Amino acid sequence: MSADRAPQGERLQKVMAAAGVASRRVSEEMIVAGRVTVNGEVVTELGRRIDPLTDELAVDGTAVQLDTSRRYVMLNKPVGVVSSMRDEQGRPDLSRFTRDYPERLFNVGRLDAETSGLLILTNDGELAHVLAHPSFGVTKTYIARVRGVVTPATIAQLTRGVELDDGPIAADKAKLLQVNPGVGDSLVEITLHSGRNRIVRRMLAEVGHPVKELVRRQFGPLHLGTLKAGRMRDLTREELGALLTIAREGRRPAD
Numbered sequence: 255m256s257a258d259r260a261p262q263g264e265r266l267q268k269v270m271a272a273a274g275v276a277s278r279r280v281s282e283e284m285i286v287a288g289r290v291t292v293n294g295e296v297v298t299e300l301g302r303r304i305d306p307l308t309d310e311l312a313v314d315g316t317a318v319q320l321d322t323s324r325r326y327v328m329l330n331k332p333v334g335v336v337s338s339m340r341d342e343q344g345r346p347d348l349s350r351f352t353r354d355y356p357e358r359l360f361n362v363g364r365l366d367a368e369t370s371g372l373l374i375l376t377n378d379g380e381l382a383h384v385l386a387h388p389s390f391g392v393t394k395t396y397i398a399r400v401r402g403v404v405t406p407a408t409i410a411q412l413t414r415g416v417e418l419d420d421g422p423i424a425a426d427k428a429k430l431l432q433v434n435p436g437v438g439d440s441l442v443e444i445t446l447h448s449g450r451n452r453i454v455r456r457m458l459a460e461v462g463h464p465v466k467e468l469v470r471r472q473f474g475p476l477h478l479g480t481l482k483a484g485r486m487r488d489l490t491r492e493e494l495g496a497l498l499t500i501a502r503e504g505r506r507p508a509d
Contacts, residue, residue: 262303263303263304263305263309265301265302265303266281266302266304266311267282267300269304269306269320270284270311270313270318273306273311273318273319273320275491282300285302286298290312292309292310293309293310294312306320306321310502316495316496316498317495317501317502318495318498319494319495323357324377324378325355325359325376325378326488326489326497327355327359327374327488328478328481329348329374329485329486330482330486331348331373332370333367333368333369334367335347335348336367337361337363337365337366337367339352348373348375352375360375360377361373361374362374362381362382363386369396369454369468369470370483371468371469371470371471372472372476372477373470374476384500385473385497385500385501387449388447388448392473392474393447393472393474394445394473395427395443395445395472396470397431397441397468397471398442398443398454398458398465399465399466399467400440400465400466401439401466402439402462402463404433404442405430406430408462409430411461412424412425412428412457412461413425413427413428416461418457418460423453423457425444426445427444428443428444429442429444430442440463445472454468455468474496474497475493475497476489476493
């Protein structure tokens with residue numbers, strides 16, 4: 255066969271194995287079973303070749319990252335650290351967490367300095383845009399310790415919506431977790447997809463319960479789990495697949 259007629263791309267099962275999906279043999283079984291899609295189309299032929307740089311692969315409907323230059327890290331941001339790679343005022347920033355990575359990482363969205371919790375760091379700009387932009391509807395869940403005894407009526411008000419200086423806002427979900435009448439505070443869980451500045455703090459202040467402590471526990475499909483403040487870890491293949499699936503769905507045009 256002449257060089258100009260050589261087959262293009264790499265065999266699908268080889269690409270899957272290199273991406274850590276499964277061994278080549280198990281990958282072949284997945285392909286034959288119709289569990290694999292390339293660019294949204296089911297592929298069942300073992301001879302199929304793809305280009306890892308341009309083609310999109312999914313297994314059982316979950317996206318697979320084929321670009322090994324991309325990095326995705328979860329950080330439990332401590333209180334007192336600003337969500338910036340370089341703070342002009344000299345405050346503690348995110349550079350202390352990224353300096354040992356060879357990739358140039360940046361944060362997806364922000365947490366204010368007084369808020370701790372889940373922050374994603376990556377060098378994937380397209381994914382970052384989808385996750386951070388409120389129009390894509392990626393939800394974030396926070397646990398807030400607030401002043402005062404919160405009532406069910408207040409929880410209902412948060413989900414109905416409150417009026418702030420920059421317009422109305424409603425929580426996607428809100429839940430009363432604990433009331434501590436002895437110390438005069440309550441624990442509230444609130445989920446929303448807004449990206450507006452300090453939105454959780456402003457909502458809770460509006461209903462008469464200023465925040466004492468605030469932590470983001472969940473970002474889309476990612477959960478902070480037992481990751482301690484100031485610690486980092488790479489996302490698992492399952493977590494990354496869930497994020498990439500959201501990003502790809504966000505890019506597709508509406509029907």
